[in-house]
Amino acid sequence: MTRNARIAACFDAAHDYEQAARVQRMAAQELARRIGYHHGMDAPSRILEIGCGTGLLTRELRRLFPKAHITATDIAPRMLERLARRMPNDDRLTLRQMDGEAPDATGPFDLICSSLAMQWFHHRSQALHGLAALLAPGGRMAFATLADGSFAQWRAAYDRTGVTCPMPDYPTQDALQREWPVSGAGLWQITEIVDTPSTPLAFARELRAIGATHTEHAPATPGQMRRVLAAARARPFAMSYQVAYGQFHRALWPGVFVTGTDTDVGKTVASAALVHAWKAAYWKPLQSGTDDAPSDSTGVRGLTGLDATRLYPPAASFGASLSPEDAARHAHTRIDPAAITLPPHDGTRGPLVVEGAGGVFVPIAENYLMIDLMARLALPVVLVARSTLGTINHTLLSLAALRARGLRVAGVILNGPAEPNGRSAIERHGQVRILAEFPLLSPMGPQAVAQLARRLPSWAQITGEAVSNGG
DSSP, X not given: OXXXXXXXXXXXXXXXXXXXXXXXXXXXXXXXXXXXXXXXXXXXXEEEEESOTTTHHHHHHHHHOTTOEEEEEESOHHHHHHHHHHXXXXXTEEEEEXXXXXXXXXXXXXXXXXXXXXXXXXXXXHHHHHHHTTXXXXXXXXXXXXXXXXXXXXXXXXXXXXXXXXXXXXXXXXXXXXXXXXXXXXXXXXXXXXXXXXXXXXXXXXXXXXTTTOOSSOOOOHHHHHHHHHHHOOSSOOEEEEEEEEEEEOXXXXXXXXXXXXXXXSHHHHHHHHXXXXXXXXXXXXXXXXXXXXXXXXXXXXXXXXXXXGEEOOSEEOSXXXXXXXXXXXXXXXXXXXXXXXXXXXXXXXXEEEEEEEETTOEEXXXXXXXXXXXXXXXXXXXXXXXXXXXHHHHHHHHHHHHHTTOOEEEEEEESSOOHHHHHHHHHHHTOXXXXXXXXXXXXXXXXXXXXXXXXOOHHHHHHHHHHTTO
């Protein structure tokens, strides 16, 4: 029998779970309170719950979000049966047997949550990354799990008798913090719950009643257990649970689309600076001109030291230095715009910087321009412009075209000597933020890109402003 099958069997046998699960009920209620506080009026439409058990958290979720579709999963089929009896006739509830460490649910979900199930994960960090990949842009994960210091009184009783405690070691707050899929995008907080079973023997029996009996170590023999129970005897008898509550927020978008007011305006250098500043991935969907110069992907990799896992290959690449449509025709082929889709980027390798070719009206195929691709990918746009004479007209025209297609503009990067009048006109008439002004640096290399990157706002600031402005 596998480890997960043994855990499932323990919980399947927990017939009196709800009667004994006092701490589990309190943790579920507190997690639900935190979920409701963070979501406010923004109710999730699709919820995935991991390790639902008999539905302590599920029922709270239904109270909070009466219109949401909840997919409640558990590794133990009997637990799902008990939940079905407690929430009958709920046509927005789907019950599914699933291992939370290897989720096979179909996302995206607006909320993924779990109360006191994650401590059973064998590979916690890997599981968190897999679950984060199922989040919709702007979605959240919310968890409660046991942390370091739990069951201190029980462990002390084992220590006093010289018997090895079979309970697992739980992670510290710092260890949990390091495991979030994206650094800085989530926070763990620890709260102590003190339970008061009537006796040490009642506590041991309640562990069995809730199915929490699987252990990686050999259990105590009957004689050893009698000594442990005697050592744990205290008046009043209490048991401490250190419960870690964590919430992780996925960025509203997986990245940005970098375009320019025209060709050779500095998009690739700007893209490299964004990649460096945000520890981002990079994708150039359409590349042309490789007969005359190295590809932009090669350039960005050289400027940033980007590793292969964060560098996505183009959807199409051509040798001629022409627009993508003409470069394809020169190669006796054509580009199918429908085949250009975002790479499977889940945000665990940072945001994605997508660099376009030329400006917003560069042709890709018949009756299909670069701005059509931008509208379909629906990423916020970073517009790169020259700072010199003529930039006001070119930049305002590009901004008007982007907004006419419903695209959000994250901001403008100005390349070249500082021109305060031009910057001011673009900010006022374009109603747009200047993300940075990039001076002309020579030679252009990794050190220069690192210097430019320091001028940019962080990715958290970009996404945070989007949320505060209603997305």
